[in-house]
Amino acid sequence: EAGVTQFPSHSVIEKGQTVTLRCDPISGHDNLYWYRRVMGKEIKFLLHFVKESKQDESGMPNNRFLAERTGGTYSTLKVQPAELEDSGVYFCASSQVTEYNSPLHFGNGTRLTVT
Amino acid sequence: RKEVEQDPGPFNVPEGATVAFNCTYSNSASQSFFWYRQDCRKEPKLLMSVYSSGNEDGRFTAQLNRASQYISLLIRDSKLSDSATYLCVVKGLTGGGNKLTFGTGTQLKVEL
Numbered sequence: 001e002a003g004v005t006q007f008p009s010h011s012v013i014e015k016g017q018t019v020t021l022r023c024d025p026i027s028g029h030d031n032l033y034w035y036r037r038v039m040g041k042e043i044k045f046l047l048h049f050v051k052e053s054k055q056d057e058s059g060m061p062n063n064r065f066l067a068e069r070t071g072g073t074y075s076t077l078k079v080q081p082a083e084l085e086d087s088g089v090y091f092c093a094s095s096q097v098t099e100y101n102s103p104l105h106f107g108n109g110t111r112l113t114v115t
Numbered sequence: 116r117k118e119v120e121q122d123p124g125p126f127n128v129p130e131g132a133t134v135a136f137n138c139t140y141s142n143s144a145s146q147s148f149f150w151y152r153q154d155c156r157k158e159p160k161l162l163m164s165v166y167s168s169g170n171e172d173g174r175f176t177a178q179l180n181r182a183s184q185y186i187s188l189l190i191r192d193s194k195l196s197d198s199a200t201y202l203c204v205v206k207g208l209t210g211g212g213n214k215l216t217f218g219t220g221t222q223l224k225v226e227l
Binding site for chain 2: 043056
């Protein structure tokens with residue numbers, strides 16, 4: 001079974017540019033999450049999709065971040081325009097069910113550097 | 116105050132030692148608890164869930180004290196391969212019950 005895959009693995013962009021991160025969850029997983037780790041800080045929740053619907057987007061930092069999951073399969077997270085403080089590792093995770101103890105499977109992450 | 120607090124370490128221990136990590140969480144309404152392991156520049160991976168009665172998986176033992184809002188992880192007979200960052204994770208702090216809240220992690224280095 002293929003795991004959660006993320007693309008690109010690394011991205012270096014200049015302040016003001018746009019970047020789009022992609023996540024392919026494990027096949028059949030309706031739940032898809034985006035998390036972010038900024039340097040020196042803990043991993044923080046960004047948002048949660050159930051199929052194509054946004055279940056919870058309370059962690060999105062501001063309106064420069066736009067997440068989509070058209071068709072309920074892969075998801076994209078766009079940052080436009082990027083700022084220096086957006087640098088960090090963006091993790092995607094998926095799970096099959098939403099029961100309280102269902103494990104999340106994380107992707108390898110996209111390391112974003114904004115210069 | 117952080118929602119989930121951990122000692123960042125590092126904990127440097129010799130191979131074969133027993134080491135314990137602690138974690139406290141701020142919201143008494145938290146639903147479920149986990150330890151994740153993260154290797155350098157890798158994704159977090161679930162190590163084990165933590166149950167109220169305590170649970171064991173091989174050399175790893177997890178304990179939960181709801182009254183003190185405290186979670187622990189004990190690693191016995193440490194191996195070099197146990198070197199990693201151990202993340203205390205709590206679910207159900209705010210809003211929906213599926214949002215994970217992470218601690219900053221405790222770094223473990225097992226040495227020869």
